[in-house]
Amino acid sequence: xxxxxxxxxxxxxxxxxxxxxxxxxxxxxxxxxxxxxxxxxxxxxxxxxxxxxxxxxxxxxxxxxxxxxxxxxxxxxxxxxxxxxxxxxxxxxxxxxxxxxxxxxxxxxxxxxxxxxxxxxxxxxxxxxxxxxxxxxxxxxxxxxxxxxxxxxxxxxxxxxxxxxxxxxxxxxxxxxxxxxxxxxxxxxxxxxxxxxxxxxxxxxxxxxxxxxxxxxxxxxxxxxxxxxxxxxxxxxxxxxxxxxxxxx
Amino acid sequence: xxxxxxxxxxxxxxxxxxxxxxxxxxxxxxxxxxxxxxxxxxxxxxxxxxxxxxxxxxxxxxxxxxxxxxxxxxxxxxxxxxxxxxxxxxxxxxxxxxxxxxxxxxxxxxxxxxxxxxxxxxxxxxxxxxxxxxxxxxxxxxxxxxxxxxxxxxxxxxxxxxxxxxxxxxxxxxxxxxxxxxxxxxxxxxxxxxxxxxxxxxxxxxxxxxxxxxxxxxxxxxxxxxxxxxxxxxxxxxxxxxxxxxxxxxxxxxxxxxxxxxxxxxxxxxxxxxxxxxxxxxxxxxxxx
Numbered sequence: 001x002x003x004x005x006x007x008x009x010x011x012x013x014x015x016x017x018x019x020x021x022x023x024x025x026x027x028x029x030x031x032x033x034x035x036x037x038x039x040x041x042x043x044x045x046x047x048x049x050x051x052x053x054x055x056x057x058x059x060x061x062x063x064x065x066x067x068x069x070x071x072x073x074x075x076x077x078x079x080x081x082x083x084x085x086x087x088x089x090x091x092x093x094x095x096x097x098x099x100x101x102x103x104x105x106x107x108x109x110x111x112x113x114x115x116x117x118x119x120x121x122x123x124x125x126x127x128x129x130x131x132x133x134x135x136x137x138x139x140x141x142x143x144x145x146x147x148x149x150x151x152x153x154x155x156x157x158x159x160x161x162x163x164x165x166x167x168x169x170x171x172x173x174x175x176x177x178x179x180x181x182x183x184x185x186x187x188x189x190x191x192x193x194x195x196x197x198x199x200x201x202x203x204x205x206x207x208x209x210x211x212x213x214x215x216x217x218x219x220x221x222x223x224x225x226x227x228x229x230x231x232x233x234x235x236x237x238x239x240x241x242x243x244x245x246x247x248x249x
Numbered sequence: 250x251x252x253x254x255x256x257x258x259x260x261x262x263x264x265x266x267x268x269x270x271x272x273x274x275x276x277x278x279x280x281x282x283x284x285x286x287x288x289x290x291x292x293x294x295x296x297x298x299x300x301x302x303x304x305x306x307x308x309x310x311x312x313x314x315x316x317x318x319x320x321x322x323x324x325x326x327x328x329x330x331x332x333x334x335x336x337x338x339x340x341x342x343x344x345x346x347x348x349x350x351x352x353x354x355x356x357x358x359x360x361x362x363x364x365x366x367x368x369x370x371x372x373x374x375x376x377x378x379x380x381x382x383x384x385x386x387x388x389x390x391x392x393x394x395x396x397x398x399x400x401x402x403x404x405x406x407x408x409x410x411x412x413x414x415x416x417x418x419x420x421x422x423x424x425x426x427x428x429x430x431x432x433x434x435x436x437x438x439x440x441x442x443x444x445x446x447x448x449x450x451x452x453x454x455x456x457x458x459x460x461x462x463x464x465x466x467x468x469x470x471x472x473x474x475x476x477x478x479x480x481x482x483x484x485x486x487x488x489x490x491x492x493x494x495x496x497x498x499x500x501x502x503x504x505x506x507x508x509x510x511x512x513x514x515x516x517x518x519x520x521x522x523x524x525x526x527x528x529x530x531x532x533x534x535x536x537x538x
Contacts, residue, residue, distance in 0.1 A: 057443060059439055059442065059443065082442075082445050082446065082447045083445070085442065085443055085444070085445045086444070086445030088443070089443075090439075090440075090443035092436055092439070092440065092443075094434075094436050096434075096436040096437060096439065096440035097440075098437065098440070098441075098455055098459075099459065100458050100459050100462070109454060110444040110445060110446065113446070113450065113454070114444070114445050114446070158444075159443075159444070162444060162445065
């Protein structure tokens with residue numbers, strides 16, 4: 001697999017056990033994520049899809065296995081995980097904007113402190129990102145003054161302000177009111193069109209089918225089936241996937 | 250929002266209070282000190298009645314004779330001095346202990362063994378012992394141990410009091426701050442880390458500023474407790490405010506005036522400080538709509 005130099009993230013036999021192996025959240029997950037791919041991870045709750053995603057930037061510490069990012073083993077003691085995380089943007093289910101900072105400051109704090117950008121540079125970049133998601137007029141508001149959909153759009157551009165190579169989405173629309181899901185998916189769609197590499201845990205099957213380049217179906221900590229969206233949705237092989245799709249579609 | 254309106258009525262209230270104080274001072278001056286020639290007869294009658302009253306002679310005896318008010322003034326200075334440095338020491342100790350304890354809790358998974366973890370574990374345990382001992386014994390006993398045992402050779406009572414109250418306060422401040430850090434949603438920490446901030450910077454830029462806001466009322470309470478707690482310094486012979494009032498009582502054999510005066514002074518200090526904190530709290534509320 002190292003021959004394929006389009007691979008950004010390579011996951012090999014990833015395991016995450018709780019209570020000395022009694023609970024297996026991840027039980028041997030192996031996959032590669034290539035540049036420009038939009039990988040959508042689906043599966044029933046408790047299948048380990050969020051744990052898988054959070055392992056990619058080490059918010060969860062795997063019990064075993066190997067993850068490489070740009071060829072570097074992210075669990076090696078010599079690896080500076082903070083440097084790697086700067087190249088992996090993450091969007092959370094509950095937005096996790098910093099409530100004590102304005103929108104603008106939410107977006108400029110990391111580029112200024114970590115990339116050494118001046119205030120002017122960082123703000124200029126933030127404003128142009130805000131314009132892309134139609135929220136430039138809220139730059140000086142605080143997160144508590146925004147709707148859920150607006151918060152999530154801000155969370156996405158906050159991550160983008162660090163110019164990441166990969167974006168990780170952890171159920172970005174699950175905490176939103178139904179009428180706000182569309183605006184967030186729209187931003188994600190545009191991001192995918194612009195060629196961003198994305199790994200996305202979601203329950204939005206429409207998004208998976210329309211935007212995904214590959215769909216991974218997980219259950220019980222394992223990858224059960226992995227294919228193009230078309231194959232997954234029109235010609236599912238595994239019976240667990242068939243049962244799952246029957247329930248959600 | 251209603252920011253403009255409230256600030257206007259606040260200014261009006263403040264002006265009213267200042268006005269009342271000014272009128273009271275002017276009235277007292279005219280009634281008690283203005284030269285008699287400039288004062289109508291009925292006023293000088295009131296003045297004579299006041300100076301002839303038992304209340305005034307008690308007041309005169311307790312505070313003015315032999316300049317006894319200096320016990321109160323000097324005592325107040327000592328109380329301020331001890332409280333100020335004890336608060337500083339308490340906050341420094343408290344922040345360090347809180348950070349050690351909460352960082353061990355969050356980092357014990359990330360640090361996979363090795364020297365760093367052993368050092369952190371050592372300090373974690375040390376802080377645990379500190380909290381148990383300090384919170385498990387009365388502050389008066391701690392004060393006396395520091396004065397009569399640890400610093401038996403030194404006679405610097407102010408330093409002893411600062412150490413005793415600072416070390417004592419640090420234990421409570423540590424738990425207040427740790428509670429504040431733990432009250433911040435775990436997602437905030439993860440968001441900071443996912444942007445690439447390390448543990449220390451996530452704490453400094455994201456967690457601590459939010460925690461500070463939630464712990465402010467508890468910290469203010471701790472300060473209020475501390476300033477009143479210094480009143481037990483008399484146990485090691487430090488002449489602070491309470492001891493000053495008590496010395497007057499022992500000279501004049503009248504307990505009412507000096508003790509009530511001391512009580513009123515503590516009350517005014519605490520009320521003033523509470524008012525300052527409420528101003529700060531209102532400012533910090535900005536981000537909450």
